Amino acid sequence: MAPPDSTTLSPTHWSRPHLSEALLEAVATLGLDLQSATPEAMAPLDQFHGGAHEATRALARHAGIQAGMRVLDVGGGFGGPARMLAVEYGAQVTVLDFTADYLHAGAMLTERMGLSQQVTFHHGNALDVPFPDGSFDVVWTQNSGMQIADKARLYRGYFRVLRAGGRLAQLEPVLGVGQPPYLPLMWANTPEQNQVVTAETLHAVIGAAGFVEYHWEPNIHFPDPPVRPVVTIQRLVMGEYLQTIQEARLRNEAEDRLRSVLGVFIRP
Numbered sequence: 457m458a459p460p461d462s463t464t465l466s467p468t469h470w471s472r473p474h475l476s477e478a479l480l481e482a483v484a485t486l487g488l489d490l491q492s493a494t495p496e497a498m499a500p501l502d503q504f505h506g507g508a509h510e511a512t513r514a515l516a517r518h519a520g521i522q523a524g525m526r527v528l529d530v531g532g533g534f535g536g537p538a539r540m541l542a543v544e545y546g547a548q549v550t551v552l553d554f555t556a557d558y559l560h561a562g563a564m565l566t567e568r569m570g571l572s573q574q575v576t577f578h579h580g581n582a583l584d585v586p587f588p589d590g591s592f593d594v595v596w597t598q599n600s601g602m603q604i605a606d607k608a609r610l611y612r613g614y615f616r617v618l619r620a621g622g623r624l625a626q627l628e629p630v631l632g633v634g635q636p637p638y639l640p641l642m643w644a645n646t647p648e649q650n651q652v653v654t655a656e657t658l659h660a661v662i663g664a665a666g667f668v669e670y671h672w673e674p675n676i677h678f679p680d681p682p683v684r685p686v687v688t689i690q691r692l693v694m695g696e697y698l699q700t701i702q703e704a705r706l707r708n709e710a711e712d713r714l715r716s717v718l719g720v721f722i723r724p
């Protein structure tokens with residue numbers, strides 16, 4: 457398979473044809489039935505970030521997600537984390553993403569899992585969040601800002617759509633000590649596509665948007681599962697190119713060129 461789009465910072469980087477069909481085949485390959493599958497069982501196929509469901513649960517714990525909370529999942533992809541927040545914590549989740557075929561696949565999985573009342577999907581750009589001021593209790597985002605250069609605008613938008621006292625909950629790759637990261641990354645084939653910053657810079661930008669720190673782990677690690685499933689969402693999206701990406705990822709981890717941060721911030 458050819459490398460993903462290397463010239464644009466756009467949904468075309470992430471988009472792949474026939475993803476819904478490929479996901480349904482993968483569900484069958486894993487022996488799952490969508491009417492009874494738990495979010496945890498589905499995680500290899502719908503949680504598109506390191507640490508899969510365990511990372512999502514850790515963030516939910518720190519963010520204090522509770523029943524009835526209105527959560528906006530920015531860059532929520534296929535909706536795996538959103539369905540986990542709905543089923544395990546009783547949240548009402550709106551997924552916002554700019555990759556149309558992820559939204560279609562996510563809505564299809566949600567409908568078949570009987571969760572359409574709790575999880576909805578909206579097309580839009582994280583830099584221009586299309587919701588009124590103060591409409592959410594939590595803005596949630598996992599591994600979605602890595603290509604976004606204008607982080608000041610990004611976090612100002614998150615601040616705007618949160619109610620007073622609401623929370624920003626975030627898991628995000630950041631730069632480590634060694635520089636620069638080896639390419640390709642899941643989100644970048646060229647240095648220009650990689651807009652990941654250090655944990656310190658990220659913290660400063662979030663603070664400048666008006667947020668107050670509640671919980672901050674600037675170097676958190678979620679181990680790979682002991683047994684890798686035969687099919688994963690990473691494999692479905694990246695195809696054979698995933699091997700090259702994984703090799704770079706292991707080198708970046710070993711040389712501390714990339715890390716992950718977990719942060720929860722309050723909107724005063």
Ligand SMILES: C[S@@+](CC[C@H](N)C(=O)[O-])C[C@H]1O[C@@H](n2cnc3c(N)ncnc32)[C@H](O)[C@@H]1O
Pocket residue numbers: 467470502503504505530531532533534535536537552553554555558580581582583597598599600601603604
């Ligand atoms: C690695 S996936 C993570 C998906 C999901 N958060 C998860 O953890 O399963 C990155 C997601 O961010 C979305 N994304 C990236 N930039 C975006 C933007 N500017 N606006 C909306 N979505 C964006 C992509 O479409 C993709 O679904």
